[in-house]
Amino acid sequence: MLNAAGRDIPESVRGFSSLKPYMGPFALVPEGRLAGAKIAVDKPRSEKVLASIDAAIDAVGLKDGMTISFHHHFRNGDYVLNMVVEAIAKKGIKGITLAPSSLNECNDPIIPYIEQGVITAIETSGARGKLGRLLTAGKLAKPVIIRSHGGRARAIESGELHIDVAFIGAPACDTYGNINGVDGRSACGSLGYAMPDAAYADKVVAITDNLLPYPLFPISIPQTQVDYVVAVDSIGDPKGIASGALRISRDPRELLLAEYAATVIEYSGLFKDGYSLQMGSGGASLAAARFIKEKMLAKKISGSFMLGGITAVNVEMLEEGLFKVMFDTQDFDLPSVQSLKRNPNQVEISASLYANPHNRGPMVNKLDVVILSATEVDVDFNVNVITDSNGVIMGASGGHSDAAAGAALAIVVAPLLRGRLPMVLDKVDTIVTPGETVDVIVTDRGVAVNPRRTDLLDNLKDSGLPVMPIEELKRIAYSLAGPPAPIAKTDEVVGIIQYRDGTVIDVVRKPR
Amino acid sequence: MKKLRRTMMFVPGNNPGMIQNAGIYGADAVIFDLEDSVAVTEKDAARRLVYNALKTIKYPSEVAIRINHISTPFGYADLETVLAAKPDIIRLPKAESAEEMREIDAIITKAEEKYGFPPGSIKMMAAIETAKGLLNAAAIAAASPRMTAIAIGGEDFVADLKTARSRDGKELFVARSHILLAARAAGIDAIDTVFADVNDEEGFIAETMLIKEMGFDGKSVVNPRQIRIVHKLFTPSAAEIDHARRVLAAYQEALAKKSGVISLAGKMIDGPIVTRAERTLAYAEAVGAK
Numbered sequence: 001m002l003n004a005a006g007r008d009i010p011e012s013v014r015g016f017s018s019l020k021p022y023m024g025p026f027a028l029v030p031e032g033r034l035a036g037a038k039i040a041v042d043k044p045r046s047e048k049v050l051a052s053i054d055a056a057i058d059a060v061g062l063k064d065g066m067t068i069s070f071h072h073h074f075r076n077g078d079y080v081l082n083m084v085v086e087a088i089a090k091k092g093i094k095g096i097t098l099a100p101s102s103l104n105e106c107n108d109p110i111i112p113y114i115e116q117g118v119i120t121a122i123e124t125s126g127a128r129g130k131l132g133r134l135l136t137a138g139k140l141a142k143p144v145i146i147r148s149h150g151g152r153a154r155a156i157e158s159g160e161l162h163i164d165v166a167f168i169g170a171p172a173c174d175t176y177g178n179i180n181g182v183d184g185r186s187a188c189g190s191l192g193y194a195m196p197d198a199a200y201a202d203k204v205v206a207i208t209d210n211l212l213p214y215p216l217f218p219i220s221i222p223q224t225q226v227d228y229v230v231a232v233d234s235i236g237d238p239k240g241i242a243s244g245a246l247r248i249s250r251d252p253r254e255l256l257l258a259e260y261a262a263t264v265i266e267y268s269g270l271f272k273d274g275y276s277l278q279m280g281s282g283g284a285s286l287a288a289a290r291f292i293k294e295k296m297l298a299k300k301i302s303g304s305f306m307l308g309g310i311t312a313v314n315v316e317m318l319e320e321g322l323f324k325v326m327f328d329t330q331d332f333d334l335p336s337v338q339s340l341k342r343n344p345n346q347v348e349i350s351a352s353l354y355a356n357p358h359n360r361g362p363m364v365n366k367l368d369v370v371i372l373s374a375t376e377v378d379v380d381f382n383v384n385v386i387t388d389s390n391g392v393i394m395g396a397s398g399g400h401s402d403a404a405a406g407a408a409l410a411i412v413v414a415p416l417l418r419g420r421l422p423m424v425l426d427k428v429d430t431i432v433t434p435g436e437t438v439d440v441i442v443t444d445r446g447v448a449v450n451p452r453r454t455d456l457l458d459n460l461k462d463s464g465l466p467v468m469p470i471e472e473l474k475r476i477a478y479s480l481a482g483p484p485a486p487i488a489k490t491d492e493v494v495g496i497i498q499y500r501d502g503t504v505i506d507v508v509r510k511p512r
Numbered sequence: 513m514k515k516l517r518r519t520m521m522f523v524p525g526n527n528p529g530m531i532q533n534a535g536i537y538g539a540d541a542v543i544f545d546l547e548d549s550v551a552v553t554e555k556d557a558a559r560r561l562v563y564n565a566l567k568t569i570k571y572p573s574e575v576a577i578r579i580n581h582i583s584t585p586f587g588y589a590d591l592e593t594v595l596a597a598k599p600d601i602i603r604l605p606k607a608e609s610a611e612e613m614r615e616i617d618a619i620i621t622k623a624e625e626k627y628g629f630p631p632g633s634i635k636m637m638a639a640i641e642t643a644k645g646l647l648n649a650a651a652i653a654a655a656s657p658r659m660t661a662i663a664i665g666g667e668d669f670v671a672d673l674k675t676a677r678s679r680d681g682k683e684l685f686v687a688r689s690h691i692l693l694a695a696r697a698a699g700i701d702a703i704d705t706v707f708a709d710v711n712d713e714e715g716f717i718a719e720t721m722l723i724k725e726m727g728f729d730g731k732s733v734v735n736p737r738q739i740r741i742v743h744k745l746f747t748p749s750a751a752e753i754d755h756a757r758r759v760l761a762a763y764q765e766a767l768a769k770k771s772g773v774i775s776l777a778g779k780m781i782d783g784p785i786v787t788r789a790e791r792t793l794a795y796a797e798a799v800g801a802k
């Protein structure tokens with residue numbers, strides 16, 4: 001049946017007896033109660049430290065068919081997920097559901113274990129490279145579930161995603177299970193995405209390369225949530241975990257997109273004292289910070305809070321007093337990791353506090369402005385960030401739909417053409433973020449305002465921006481590159497794209 | 513007010529990606545280059561590419577094409593191919609005489625007849641890059657009614673002088689002044705040379721200020737990032753606009769009163785000051801400054 005975003009969603013697919021179609025960004029009213037971890041007990045002077053991952057797998061009682069989880073704060077430098085999956089495979093355990101907060105190219109070594117049936121299901125935010133191609137080929141027993149960061153926190157807290165064992169890579173961990181992300185050579189900063197796992201999993205294992213005497217301080221994930229601690233030689237490659245300061249782009253096209261996005265903010269009507277801002281880590285988004293900074297200084301505007309994934313430019317803006325506080329779910333570079341340790345106004349928050357739509361209020365709900373990137377957009381303002389122009393999974397849902405839904409002004413930035421491919425289309429291949437939550441699309445050849453936002457159209461009249469209808473942007477793109485040929489697909493569903501509320505906004509069908 | 517040429521951005525004629533996006537950065541003119549940025553083995557491909565780009569893509573700015581000099585094996589073929597696509601301007605590099613410009617003028621005239629373009633619709637500009645060219649600059653600038661601008665090509669010129677570019681540009685001072693005089697005498701635009709180190713923003717700002725104060729109409733740029741800087745520096749400030757408005761108001765008032773002597777805040781206002789104020793306001797209006 002067609003969902004509210006106009007996508008054809010099958011009533012059931014292999015492995016899922018019923019799929020609930022997307023009804024609109026805030027249409028679903030949740031029912032029921034939160035799930036919870038098992039009640040636990042620990043006697044004084046007992047020992048949480050185990051000798052090996054192997055011993056931990058035994059201790060938690062991991063069995064065929066269970067669900068295990070990981071965080072992706074080590075990004076492309078993560079060793080933990082691969083190590084644990086390898087140890088599980090060696091024990092002959094099969095049929096595992098893997099539920100990491102995201103997957104990266106560094107996780108390619110688990111591919112053989114998918115082929116051997118050790119991992120038979122995956123629920124995550126996205127995947128890239130070989131893993132993305134493998135998921136698109138339908139090599140799992142059931143389709144991969146793609147969730148946003150807020151949607152994942154919701155799924156865990158509601159019990160939809162029940163985690164049997166959470167394995168948490170810990171840059172610093174004491175002998176009684178207190179964890180933080182800011183100390184040690186594998187420091188990754190915020191552990192926000194691991195927090196729901198720690199709070200709701202039946203069993204929690206901390207894996208660290210920096211085992212410290214009790215007590216560790218500061219504490220991000222407390223001893224009350226951690227069953228066992230395992231010390232290993234290395235949990236990640238520091239170069240892959242956090243780069244040096246992410247540099248502002250020198251690419252003139254990204255700078256142009258950034259300047260347009262900053263100008264949209266300036267004229268939006270929201271650009272005043274106390275406004276709040278989220279920026280992604282993409283090139284144009286980072287570069288926008290430079291122009292936003294210039295405009296804030298010129299107009300003597302200071303904001304209230306910044307939110308989401310943090311980079312060096314956010315840290316600079318915080319330190320220069322342009323914002324009062326920064327709520328941090330993830331740190332993309334070393335300056336932001338160091339700042340989290342040093343600056344009390346940079347506050348680590350969980351994925352649930354950040355973006356879970358089904359609690360008493362996530363921070364995205366108080367967001368004024370977000371700048372997001374896109375793989376492709378369409379004339380209905382829908383955004384795809386998950387599949388490429390061949391229909392292959394190559395990205396991640398991340399906080400995209402969460403921030404778009406919450407923010408008063410969601411700006412999506414994309415070049416009009418990538419190579420010879422139009423990026424403004426009649427229909428995106430896969431909807432991750434529905435058009436009704438997207439307000440402005442910024443391209444290098446023009447800026448389109450969602451017709452629902454007549455107020456913005458008025459406000460942008462004097463901005464000097466090349467504002468035009470989205471159909472005109474599409475027409476320009478097609479006139480330069482021709483209309484793209486449709487992607488030939490089979491009927492086989494290989495991916496389920498959940499909206500943040502758990503309904504199905506789209507499915508990924510296997511390309512021919 | 514006539515067309516602004518604050519920035520004329522060079523785009524290599526053999527780079528499809530850059531050609532495709534050349535129009536998005538807001539340069540007052542783009543110059544598709546068939547000369548120095550295109551290797552000898554790529555010349556024919558580049559001129560076809562540029563021809564097709566002009567036929568396919570609607571550029572929001574003026575489009576110029578830097579052809580190879582007509583003394584090379586490529587210059588005539590460049591003209592034959594690209595004139596059919598009706599560029600706004602043909603730019604001749606290393607111009608040394610008025611005769612060259614007139615020869616190109618004749619070729620353009622024929623092409624305009626052949627393709628049915630309005631006579632005189634394709635303009636010409638010349639780049640002075642040698643001592644000989646500089647000494648003939650006045651004649652070159654006035655060589656044809658098609659002439660719309662004259663530019664200095666700094667790198668080649670200083671090489672011809674047997675020196676190198678310095679930071680303060682003293683080696684170019686005479687040439688810049690001379691080109692400006694030639695341009696003004698002929699009533700056409702004077703365009704300054706490129707500043708090659710795109711990461712030296714400070715140096716670029718200093719050079720742009722210098723040539724603006726000298727009287728140049730604009731500057732050649734090699735990177736879109738330079739456009740914003742030039743446009744900002746060429747935009748009259750709010751104080752300048754305000755002053756110009758007050759000058760004109762005082763002038764109008766004096767005219768109304770038929771008073772012979774005009775003064776504003778104790779300073780005498782005469783013809784040139786009024787002309788300058790009018791120019792400032794027209795310029796401000798053209799660039800949308802308030």
